Amino acid sequence: DAGITQSPRHKVTETGTPVTLRCHQTENHRYMYWYRQDPGHGLRLIHYSYGVKDTDKGEVSDGYSVSRSKTEDFLLTLESATSSQTSVYFCAISGGAGGNEQFFGPGTRLTVL
Amino acid sequence: QKEVEQDPGPLSVPEGAIVSLNCTYSNSAFQYFMWYRQYSRKGPELLMYTYSSGNKEDGRFTAQVDKSSKYISLFIRDSQPSDSATYLCAITRNSGYALNFGKGTSLLVTP
Numbered sequence: 588d589a590g591i592t593q594s595p596r597h598k599v600t601e602t603g604t605p606v607t608l609r610c611h612q613t614e615n616h617r618y619m620y621w622y623r624q625d626p627g628h629g630l631r632l633i634h635y636s637y638g639v640k641d642t643d644k645g646e647v648s649d650g651y652s653v654s655r656s657k658t659e660d661f662l663l664t665l666e667s668a669t670s671s672q673t674s675v676y677f678c679a680i681s682g683g684a685g686g687n688e689q690f691f692g693p694g695t696r697l698t699v700l
Numbered sequence: 701q702k703e704v705e706q707d708p709g710p711l712s713v714p715e716g717a718i719v720s721l722n723c724t725y726s727n728s729a730f731q732y733f734m735w736y737r738q739y740s741r742k743g744p745e746l747l748m749y750t751y752s753s754g755n756k757e758d759g760r761f762t763a764q765v766d767k768s769s770k771y772i773s774l775f776i777r778d779s780q781p782s783d784s785a786t787y788l789c790a791i792t793r794n795s796g797y798a799l800n801f802g803k804g805t806s807l808l809v810t811p
Contacts (some may be wrong), residue, residue: 620798629803630744630788645798677743679799687732687751687792689799691743 590614591692593678599698606665608695610678612658617682619661620689621645621653623674630677636661668699703727706789706802715811719776723789723802726770730791730800733765735774738786738804747787748774779809 590613600606610619621633632645634653642653650672652664665672678692706723713719721735732751736744748763750756750772756763764773772791776783786806790799 627803630790630799630801632798635798687794688734688746688749689790689792690746691736693743694741696741 591678591680591690593676593692593695595695596693597696599700600668601700602669603667606668606697606699608663608665608676608678608697610661610663610692612661612678612680614680614683614690615658616680616690617658618680619655620679620681621651621661621663622677622679623647624677624694625674633663633676665697668697670699673697673699703730703800704789704791704802707805708803710806710808712808712810713779715779715781715809717779717809719779719783719807719809721774721776721787721789721805721807723772723791724770725772725791725800728767728770729793731794732792733763733772734790734792734799735761735763736788736790737783738788740785744788781809781811783807784809 592611594609620635622630624630631647633651636642636655654662676695679689681689704725735748737747738744750763753765753767760777762775786804788804789802792799
């Protein structure tokens with residue numbers, strides 16, 4: 588998985604609770620992304636980062652926030668989890684020597700009850 | 701209209717067949733084209749990456765891009781049961797931009 592880890596790998600939580608997902612890379616890539624994958628929708632961008640402390644919104648950012656205080660870590664927070672946020676979340680990185688290719692982590696399966 | 705259209709399948713072929721997977725896109729600003737393979741409950745794995753129109757070959761896989769028609773294809777020769785997975789096309793404008801994904805085509809290669 589190109590030196591990308593995600594934690595936790597599985598999580599079950601209740602509606603209204605905050606949840607933080609972590610993405611950690613060992614590749615020193617500049618760009619990091621959070622996607623969610625849902626049946627019928629495919630992969631959709633939530634937020635992305637183009638450097639430490641530099642982030643921007645993606646297509647489905649409502650209800651999510653992100654932070655990047657170090658090159659290697661990108662955190663995704665669900666401020667108050669809802670059932671519609673039940674999904675599989677993938678982190679991706681790009682900006683290495685290869686340039687434009689994006690490499691994905693193993694995913695976090697989140698269930699909100 | 702979604703920016704990337706991909707037939708979801710499922711597509712079922714016998715072992716050894718040639719598989720053709722296709723996507724169309726709507727915006728000529730897209731310059732970089734990728735194919736990912738995703739096994740069940742795993743992350744997408746980058747298979748092919750192309751920039752220009754034409755063909756790029758890697759083993760049994762060939763990626764084809766026709767920018768004039770906004771059409772990209774992935775061909776798999778001598779398909780194997782281990783090729784059974786979902787194949788995702790993805791396109792982007794440049795480094796640092798998010799990928800626009802097709803919804804994926806589910807492929808089953810039967811022995």
